[in-house]
Amino acid sequence: MGDFGGLIRNENMKIYLRVRTYVMFGILIGLTIIISALWLAFGERSSTSMWEVAFMESSILFFLVTIFTVVVAAGAVAEEFTSGTIKLLLIRPWSRSKILLSKYIAVMLFAVTLAIVLFGSTLLVNWVMFGIGNDSANAGGGILPMGSDDSPFVYLLKYYGLTLITSIVTVTLSFMLSTIFRSSGLAIGMALFLLLVVNNFMQLLALLDYKWVDYILFIHLNLTQYLGDFSMREGMTLGFSLAVLAVYYIIFIALTWYVFNKRDVAA
């Protein structure tokens, strides 16, 4: 009955026909250019590799990718409730689960798109400004941890992949809060609070020598620690972190779908 692709197209339309989405893309690309230009103005071009700048920018700006996606995810369900459009959306021959799924997929596609835009723009901008040829001056582009034999490009790809995974968990959390509380402000606020405040607090908690600390979500929201030799807690591996994240992810998804299916819509 009907075409599920149409539902995803609808959700995409509601994301990409809004001005704020272009402001987000603009900020991301604009900041990349500004940081590189500043580096070029105050640093020395000959001793700088494009990889070094690209990596530095990625590690800062990926944070924005997460924040922007959190904003879109928080709005996806909550704004339908606040604007009242949810009533017209849910009286179509589609189950609530499928409508929610189309929204979730659109949000995930948005996260990936932002990440690709950031990846592309950092590489392109810095290639233009610093030139790819400077690599020879500094093997590995100056970003590789000790003992790694990846090329800078592959290393950067891995970095993006791991960061995207944690980003998706955070976004799913915000999607859940948005569905449960039907308030995008609350969902954005809580997700960012957890991201900024709790994450820093966790650095301290990680020092504690209790077993239960290993199972706290926030300990695992920095997967890139496994790219180097350093890990936040003794004995933790990438596999273990991924497993813990998967459990949280499943709980978030289950709760979101349960609440959305169950609840009376009385806006």
Place this chain on the structure above:
Amino acid sequence: MMETIVQMRGVTKRIGTRTIIDNLTLDLPRGEVFGFLGPNGAGKTTTIRMMVGLMSLTSGEILIDGKSIEKEFEGAIKHVGAIVENPEMYKYLTGYQNLVHYARMMPGVTEHRVREVVALVGLEARIHDKVKTYSLGMRQRLGVAQAMLHRPKLLILDEPTNGLDPAGIRELRDYLRKLAKDEGIAVFVSSHLLSEMELMCDRVAIIQNGRLIDVRSLQDGEQALSARRVLFQVDRPAEAVQALQTAGQSAELAEKAQEADSGFVIIYGDRDGIATANAALVQAGIRVYGIREDVKSLEDQFLEVTGGEKIG
């Protein structure tokens, strides 16, 4: 006998200990404009929300085209087009994009059909403008358009005349009547505009405090030409009553304010009765200033039935 499109059986909604809808049983036939009338807080919108599956039922069931809205949601809802409360649209999209959005969610709605519906509600000139620039009346039209897209068998409109100008109201009224009569669609309209319901609906259900109080046919009243209540405005009401009684016609003084130089006399009769009464009055030398039928408006009936009770 007309076919039934909606069957509500013992529909009850309880939230906490409060009973919002209490054991509502109602059938809606095809081809009729059915009014749903009640004071604020009577449970009209709650009932509509349950009919379209936005709210769960505490007990009872609602069948649309024989399918349970709770157990076979997708099968039941595909016959329904609705506006629930206000026609809220995506304000940052154009009217056309809004329609395309809903068209994609329903099987068999072509681009041609979208344009057809736009023409139907008379929005061609502004359909490519953003909805945030629309007036309430235009949003209402867009709301009707999205409800009509998939040619539903049941059209549910919550306060559809809200924000429409008199011409728009008349247009909508004619259109809904035509839909019901020609295409056999059941139209379910809730409204607080009693006079509007009177012109639009074949029947009205009156609901109060979540309970169905009465279902009455509005068109019957018009057809019952016999024994209409007619008011005569005359210069000497007391003498007029006597003159009429002498002529063999039952008449009484109206309760309503008798003015110094004129007053009202009530008779019950058909067309001929009115003419005879008038002749009798003129013969008796009584001056007749006016003759009019005293139709009890829906408002009077409504207040009579609900006792003009306050909310809660």
